[in-house]
Every structure is written in structure tokens, then in C-alpha cells.
Amino acid sequence: MSGGYTGKMLIIDLNKCTTAVENTDITAAKSFIGAKGLGAKILFDRLPKGTDPLSPENILMFTTGPLTGTRAQTSGRGTVVTKSPQTGLFLDSHFGGIFAAEMKKAGWDFIIIHGRSKSPIYIVIKDDIVEFKDASMIWDEECFEMHNRLQRNEGPVKTAVIGPAGINLVKFSAITIDGHRHAGRGGSGAVMGSKNLKAVAVSGSGKIPLHKTDEFQKQASDVLKRIQENDFVPVRRKYGTSYWVKIINDEGFIPTRNYQEGFFEHGEKINAETMQKKIVDGSGACYNCVIACWNKSSIKSGPYRGVSLIGPEYETLALMGSNLGISSIEDVAYLNSRCNELGMDTISLGGVLGFAIEAYEKGILTIDDLNFNNIGWGLTEELSKLIDDIAYRRGKAGEILAEGVKIAAEKLKNNAEKFSVHVKGMEIPGYDPRGTFGMGLAYATSDRGGCHQRAWTVKAELYDPELERFSFKNKAKIVKDAQDERAAFFSLVLCDFAPISEQDCVDMLNLATGFDHTVDSYLLAGERIWNLIRLFNLREGLNTADDKLPSRFFDDPFTVGPAKDVVLSRKEFQQSLEEYYSIRGWNSKGIPTVKKLKELGLTNYIKSTS
Ligand code: SF4
The missing domain is CATH 1.10.599.10 (Aldehyde Ferredoxin Oxidoreductase Protein, subunit A, domain 3)
Structure with a gap:
């Protein structure tokens, strides 16, 4: 057995609520490394061509890599791999937190889930003990509440949960990790919802095997030192990604009012300095990360006073700020927090809301479709209501928009595709390509x-x-x-x-696994x-x-x-x-x-x- 991998994959069949164990294919792992790559190979090999992403046959995988859970910096990362209900294509969605490291300590390189439970359940994995528990009474709980419930009821577990958007199969619903991180893009939350699976909770007590332990730890320490000496790390630690608002706005390509423009006249009201002054309380970090880029924030005044969250990040400031014409950092933070609690991807949701406002202005979406919700640029309350309608698929607009802008434009017709901004069905992020x-x-x-x-x-x-x-x-x-x-x-x-060089990645990979890359x-x-x-x-x-x-x-x-x-x-x-x-x-x-x-x-x- 090579180090780096636990050598085991947990296979869960939700049709029968049974489990099996398979060996990780280490020969394939050398060629495809792990998380994304090995996940792609398994998805290709096991998923029948043409599988409906929301059918029981789709495979939902939580995957780790050979460095996950080790002393390598930022090694708490994991990946969800599945066929996306939003694009119908391959999906890998990466997440931080601690869940992936814990999964590895529990002894699992991959958790591979297929089938559909007859009724709502959640799964608790403690090392090699797996339990299936009833989730009927908590099926539509919001994400943070569900995370807290699992920690109360199951002990110090790490969690992956879905919220109302996931259970209502919103095509851009997310899986929330450890309460605050997200496998955001591509609709993996809907895949989990389609399996009647509310949550996976995991705790592990094992150690990650390493090929050359002492040399690996030394290499990881050297890499840590290089990260600490990197000039850019203090900026990242202080601001997260929010410092890009000023740069991208000043350069004229921040998405503004559904990508109609690339310059937001109120950019300074949602940029990093304003965020630091008004809402940021401190920083935090994922598992084993000295960069610690989280912004722990809370809203201190106005109608949303008392709401707290981690964020917003650049993509959210752009897509749910300038792209919606919102010029208050508190309002962006509030919409971000609602999106997190309901379990949706902020990039896609921002794209969908921008599209909806423009469709309403053009008379393609009507006030009837919107349940008499008079949405518009910068109208936070109205947009908040629409966010709930989308998560619960309420009303005609909620139902249509829950499909994402591509399908929404096809359904609304009237040349709506001319202002639907997506690639292959996935809404695009905060860098308008007219700028670079x-x-x-x-x-x-x-x-x-x-x-x-x-x-x-x-x-x-x-x-x-x-x-x-x-x-x-x-x-x-x-x-x-x-x-x-x-x-x-x-x-x-x-x-x-x-900021880790390719050579450092290869050195850590080889010392962890015994490979000779x-x-x-x-x-x-x-x-x-x-x-x-x-x-x-x-x-x-x-x-x-x-x-x-x-x-x-x-x-x-x-x-x-x-x-x-x-x-x-x-x-x-x-x-x-x-x-x-x-x-x-x-x-x-x-x-x-x-x-x-x-x-x-x-x-x-x-x-x-x-
Ligand atoms: S704290 Fe920030 S830099 Fe560190 S792993 Fe998490 S997301 Fe990455």
C-alpha cells in the first residue's frame, strides 16, 4: 500500500441503504492523482452514458486527494464529483473546511453514493461505522441550522448538508460544508436532494499514511515557510478576495446590471475597504491553512442588523452587488447570507437575479409571474423575496428561474437568450471577458x-x-x-x-505516496x-x-x-x-x-x- 491514500472507498447504495468497501486503485491514482482526476475516471467508467443527473443512477462522490488531511498547507480541501443537473456535463466542485480531512481520517479516500432512498435520510459515518438516520422531520431545514443540529445530535462531526434549494432540486443548489464552506457550482445540492439525502456527517480517528513521514513533514514545513514569506499572503489574509472589487471596477469589467456594463458607479460602497470598515470582525481558516482568508462578518446597522456570515467574497460582491445594482455592503452581505442558508451558489444566483430584473424591465417576465413582487436594480427586499421563491420554486418566476438562465431564457422566449449570460448552462463569474x-x-x-x-x-x-x-x-x-x-x-x-510551486506539489506528492512523478x-x-x-x-x-x-x-x-x-x-x-x-x-x-x-x-x- 502506497502512502497518501487510505486505500479504501466507501460505496453507499441508497436504494437499499447498504454499504460496501472497495480498494482504491493505486495504479490509476498514479495517473489521475486523486480528487478531481480519479473522480473523473470513476465517473466515466461507472456512469452509464446518458444518465439523467437527477435520477437514482447518477453517482455522487465526495473525493479527497493524496495530500488531503496531511500537514501540507490548505490540505483540508475536498471535491464533489458528479454529473451536473445544470449543464448535463462533468462536474467537480471543490470545497474547504475540515470535512474532507475528517473523511480521510475516518479511512475513506472516496465516498461514492448512488441510488435513491425511499424517504429522506442523513448518513453518519464514524470511522468504519455507517448509520442511516431518518430526516423526514428536518428535510427542509436551512443549512446552518442543519449543521448545528448534526453537531448537537451526533457529536463533533464534520458536515455536508443541503438546504431548501437542494431539496427542491434548484439547478444551482450547493452542498454546504461545515456550516460555512460550499461545493457551490453546478448543482451538486440538487443531486443530493434527488437522492433523498439531507446530509452526510463524518468523524475519523485514524492517521493519514505517508510514504516517507519525516521527509514529508520537513517538505511541508519548508512550503509553509515559503507561503509565510510570500508578499501577497498578508493581503489575502486581510481581505479574502474582496480586494479585487476595486481593481476590476477600476479596470472597467466588473459585471454590472446583468453584464450590461463593466463599471459600477457605486463600486467604492461594496469594496474591500468599506467591507473592512463596516462589517468585518476578524478572520478564520480552513483546516491547516496559515493564509486564513475568511472574513468573519456581521451586519451592525440597518434592517439586517445582527446577521452574521463568512464573506462576502469577490464573486459574491460582483454578482450580488454590482450585477444587481446594489450599493450597500450590508445589503450584499444579507443577500449572501440568505443564499447560504437556503443553499445556493452565489455566482449563479447573482446571474439569475440579474437576468430576471432585465427580463422584467423588458416585459418578458411579468408582475403576475413574480407574484406581484416589483423587482429592480438595487431593490434588496424584493430580490430577497425572489431568492426565497427560487429556493422553494414558488410561483411561475420561482419555478422558471430555479432552472438557471439558460433554461429560463428558453422558456421565456422573446429573444431572452440575447441577455442570458452563461456558458453551457452555467452562469459566469465576476470577470467580464470584454475586459480581458x-x-x-x-x-x-x-x-x-x-x-x-x-x-x-x-x-x-x-x-x-x-x-x-x-x-x-x-x-x-x-x-x-x-x-x-x-x-x-x-x-x-x-x-x-x-501560492505553492509545481515543484513543491510534486515533491509533496512523491513523499506522501512513493510515486516518482x-x-x-x-x-x-x-x-x-x-x-x-x-x-x-x-x-x-x-x-x-x-x-x-x-x-x-x-x-x-x-x-x-x-x-x-x-x-x-x-x-x-x-x-x-x-x-x-x-x-x-x-x-x-x-x-x-x-x-x-x-x-x-x-x-x-x-x-x-x-
Ligand atoms: S482559509 Fe482561504 S486560503 Fe485557506 S484553504 Fe480556506 S479558502 Fe483556501
Whole structure:
């Protein structure tokens, strides 16, 4: 048995409420590393083609990587892997907290759940003891309340729960981890809800096996020292990600009023300094993280006085602040907290609400549809009511909007798709690609839809003198390399925000597992994972035409701010996409070639391309 992995996976069949144990495939783990990558392989191998994501047959996995729960910094991360009900494609949704480390200490590399319980339940896992408990009376409890209940009733467990949005199968519902962290994107909460599974609680008393314990601990200490010396870490610790509000607004590409503009005239009212002055009380951290980027906040005045939360982060400030025309930090924090309690992804919800306001202004959504709720830009109370309607699928608007902007636009017709901002059904985050064109290619080619975490080119495009931000030139290679690197990194699995070099990642991986990866073979594993997921998505119906961007980014130039008049060119975007396919070794239809699959050791999957 190699170190790094516990060597065991817990298989849960909810149809019969039974469990089984399987060995972790360590040979596959060397090629696919863990969390995202090994999860993708298992999903591809075990999920029948065309499975309805909300059917009992879909597989919901909580996955860890070889560094999870170790002394490596930010090693409390874990991943939910499933087929997304929002996109119909592969989904990996990464989360912080302690849950994943605890799962590993309980002896499980992966928890693989399939089937559907006959009635609502929750699962308690204490080392290798698994219990199924009735959740009928607490089925629609909000997330934090449910987390507290589990801690009261089951002892010091770590938790993964869903709220009302998950049980009502809202397509962008989240799984809430340890009360405050989230597997936010892609609707994994709805997959859990479709299985009649309210929560998973876990506690573990074991140790994570390591190949070379002393050398690993020394390497982890050296990495810790490098993180502590990194100039950027104090900024991250003080502000979380909120400092990006000023930068992205000043550069003119923060989503504003459903991406109609990229500059918010009240940006200073929702930026990091205002947040620090008005609502932040202190910081906090996930398991084993010296960066400690959480903002512990509370609202101290106004109608929402007394509400507390961790956040808001940049994406929420953008999508539920400027994108909704909200100019009060307390109001953004309040909407963030409602979204957390109901169990939804703030990025997607912000996109959905912005779309709804614009549809209402254009007369496509009516006051009747909205249950006489007169929503508009900056109207916090009305938007709060609509948030509840969406979580509970109340009224026509609540029902339609709970499907996300893609489906909502299809149902509302009347050219609503012209202002529906999503990629492959997933609403996009807080960096309008009219501000840094590389993000357009990153969104269009992301493996899970409109996501910024696969290739975040913003910093390079703004500050690298070799790169022109308003151009697609040289972006294809940057996007491809970042996607491969992140695929490997999210398989270890560590936190996005951790400044850890590729060499340090490889050294820790080898010392933990006994593998002999080099930086090249580690990055090749990332490329292998990316290609396998592409094959999965193609198998599930993706085609080249889906690698596209919302029409707003091509048709509607900004009218204010530093990026005034900027708009993307369809021709240049297409050329960049073709360049990307070519660099990837894919054919003109975006399908990996046989040569590329052989190079990556994916020959077993060649038949899936024909
Ligand atoms: S950097 Fe922040 S989000 Fe990442 S592990 Fe540390 S505390 Fe958690």
C-alpha cells in the first residue's frame, strides 16, 4: 500500500441503504492523482452514458486527494464529483473546511453514493461505522441550522448538508460544508436532494499514511515557510478576495446590471475597504491553512442588523452587488447570507437575479409571474423575496428561474437568450471577458461551463507587458497550460489561493505516496485528466458549437468606464478557439485525436470518440 491514500472507498447504495468497501486503485491514482482526476475516471467508467443527473443512477462522490488531511498547507480541501443537473456535463466542485480531512481520517479516500432512498435520510459515518438516520422531520431545514443540529445530535462531526434549494432540486443548489464552506457550482445540492439525502456527517480517528513521514513533514514545513514569506499572503489574509472589487471596477469589467456594463458607479460602497470598515470582525481558516482568508462578518446597522456570515467574497460582491445594482455592503452581505442558508451558489444566483430584473424591465417576465413582487436594480427586499421563491420554486418566476438562465431564457422566449449570460448552462463569474479577452476563451473551453477557476488569466492579462488584454493573441496556450496545471492541482487537492510551486506539489506528492512523478509527468497527468473529462462531456452530448460565449459579449459594447466601446469579435474568438484545439491536439471539431489519446495513455477510451 502506497502512502497518501487510505486505500479504501466507501460505496453507499441508497436504494437499499447498504454499504460496501472497495480498494482504491493505486495504479490509476498514479495517473489521475486523486480528487478531481480519479473522480473523473470513476465517473466515466461507472456512469452509464446518458444518465439523467437527477435520477437514482447518477453517482455522487465526495473525493479527497493524496495530500488531503496531511500537514501540507490548505490540505483540508475536498471535491464533489458528479454529473451536473445544470449543464448535463462533468462536474467537480471543490470545497474547504475540515470535512474532507475528517473523511480521510475516518479511512475513506472516496465516498461514492448512488441510488435513491425511499424517504429522506442523513448518513453518519464514524470511522468504519455507517448509520442511516431518518430526516423526514428536518428535510427542509436551512443549512446552518442543519449543521448545528448534526453537531448537537451526533457529536463533533464534520458536515455536508443541503438546504431548501437542494431539496427542491434548484439547478444551482450547493452542498454546504461545515456550516460555512460550499461545493457551490453546478448543482451538486440538487443531486443530493434527488437522492433523498439531507446530509452526510463524518468523524475519523485514524492517521493519514505517508510514504516517507519525516521527509514529508520537513517538505511541508519548508512550503509553509515559503507561503509565510510570500508578499501577497498578508493581503489575502486581510481581505479574502474582496480586494479585487476595486481593481476590476477600476479596470472597467466588473459585471454590472446583468453584464450590461463593466463599471459600477457605486463600486467604492461594496469594496474591500468599506467591507473592512463596516462589517468585518476578524478572520478564520480552513483546516491547516496559515493564509486564513475568511472574513468573519456581521451586519451592525440597518434592517439586517445582527446577521452574521463568512464573506462576502469577490464573486459574491460582483454578482450580488454590482450585477444587481446594489450599493450597500450590508445589503450584499444579507443577500449572501440568505443564499447560504437556503443553499445556493452565489455566482449563479447573482446571474439569475440579474437576468430576471432585465427580463422584467423588458416585459418578458411579468408582475403576475413574480407574484406581484416589483423587482429592480438595487431593490434588496424584493430580490430577497425572489431568492426565497427560487429556493422553494414558488410561483411561475420561482419555478422558471430555479432552472438557471439558460433554461429560463428558453422558456421565456422573446429573444431572452440575447441577455442570458452563461456558458453551457452555467452562469459566469465576476470577470467580464470584454475586459480581458483570455477569460472569454477560458470560459468557453472550461470543462464544467462558465467557470473562472480552470484558467484565470486576469492577472497576467492586466499586468504582463507581453500580453494585450483586449486581444485574443497568445491566449490559447496560456489557457491550455493553466487548465492542465489546475487539473493536476485540484486532484492533490489543494486550495486555489495557495501560492505553492509545481515543484513543491510534486515533491509533496512523491513523499506522501512513493510515486516518482516529475513536474512534467505531473502536468501530463493534468492534461490526461482534462482530456478524459472532454471525452466524458462529448459522450454526454457536448459538441463544438457549445464552446461558445453569450451573444452580449459580442453585440453590446460597454458604454462607460475604462473599457468603453470594447466588444469581442466573433471572428477573432473563433480563430483563438481553433488555435486552442490545435495546441491541445484536438481535431477541428474539438475531439481529442487518437494520437493525443495514445500519448496520454488513454487508449482504453479511444472507442468513446467514435
Ligand atoms: S486560503 Fe482561504 S479558502 Fe483556501 S484553504 Fe485557506 S482559509 Fe480556506
